[in-house]
Amino acid sequence: MKINNREIAYNGYFKIYKLTVEQEGQTFTREQFDRGDAVAALIYDTQKQEYILARQFRVGPEDALTEVVAGMVDKGEAPEQSISREIEEETGYEVDKLEHLHTFYSSPGGTTEKVMLYYAEVSNQHKAGGGNEHENEHIEIIRLSAEELQQLQTPDAKTIIAQQWARLQKQAKV
Numbered sequence: 001m002k003i004n005n006r007e008i009a010y011n012g013y014f015k016i017y018k019l020t021v022e023q024e025g026q027t028f029t030r031e032q033f034d035r036g037d038a039v040a041a042l043i044y045d046t047q048k049q050e051y052i053l054a055r056q057f058r059v060g061p062e063d064a065l066t067e068v069v070a071g072m073v074d075k076g077e078a079p080e081q082s083i084s085r086e087i088e089e090e091t092g093y094e095v096d097k098l099e100h101l102h103t104f105y106s107s108p109g110g111t112t113e114k115v116m117l118y119y120a121e122v123s124n125q126h127k128a129g130g131g132n133e134h135e136n137e138h139i140e141i142i143r144l145s146a147e148e149l150q151q152l153q154t155p156d157a158k159t160i161i162a163q164q165w166a167r168l169q170k171q172a173k174v
Contacts, residue, residue: 006032035113038106039083040070041098041120042162043091051149051166052122053159054090055140066142067156068117079116090139092129093122101165106157115158119165146170 004027005020015034020027043052055066071086073079084095099119106113129141144152149166152159 031110033111033113035072035106035111037073037079038070038113038115039073039079039086039118040068040115040158040162041083041087041118042068042101042166043087043093043120043122045093045123045125045143046096046121047123048143049145051144051146052091052093053142053144053149053152055142056138061155065156066152066154067159068162070115070158073116080118083116083118083120087120087122088127088129090129091122091141092125092127094124094126095120096123097121102161104161117158117161117165119162 001021001023003019004022007018008015009018009031010016017032017034019030019032021030044050045052052069053066054069055064057064069083069087069090071082071089073082074085077085080098084098087093087095097120101117101119103114103116105111106115129139146166149163152163154160154163
């Protein structure tokens with residue numbers, strides 16, 4: 001497959017490209033949703049021995065979701081800086097330990113978004129959290145035991161991956 005042309009089809013809060021693609025002698029168009037790179041983290045409070053997630057309204061499903069803390073990598077930031085910033089903004093915690101778990105595409109058929117998923121340990125909540133007002137974030141902090149995390153029903157892929165990772169860690173310790 002070869003991309004012969006790329007033009008901006010939409011340039012608003014998000015960017016969409018119209019691609020002219022050639023494959024096996026045929027030319028066709030595809031749209032590409034340019035989302036950028038994202039970071040997410042399953043957060044564990046080592047003092048309270050509970051997981052910390054976020055609940056907020058999401059435009060895609062048009063509903064509030066409980067999910068791992070997540071955000072976008074800002075220009076000039078390393079992913080580790082971005083997730084540490086997001087954790088502080090959304091939960092008010094400083095990161096004590098950060099471990100990269102997986103990097104994956106959220107929907108490779110049409111979006112550029114690559115998600116870097118981390119496990120973060122925290123112990124000091126020095127702010128209330130809740131997100132940034134200037135970004136219109138209204139985030140509720142959700143605290144779950146290990147059992148409650150495993151029982152959480154969510155349609156969010158990054159949270160499901162984090163749940164599976166936590167389940168495998170528990171099994172490895174037995």
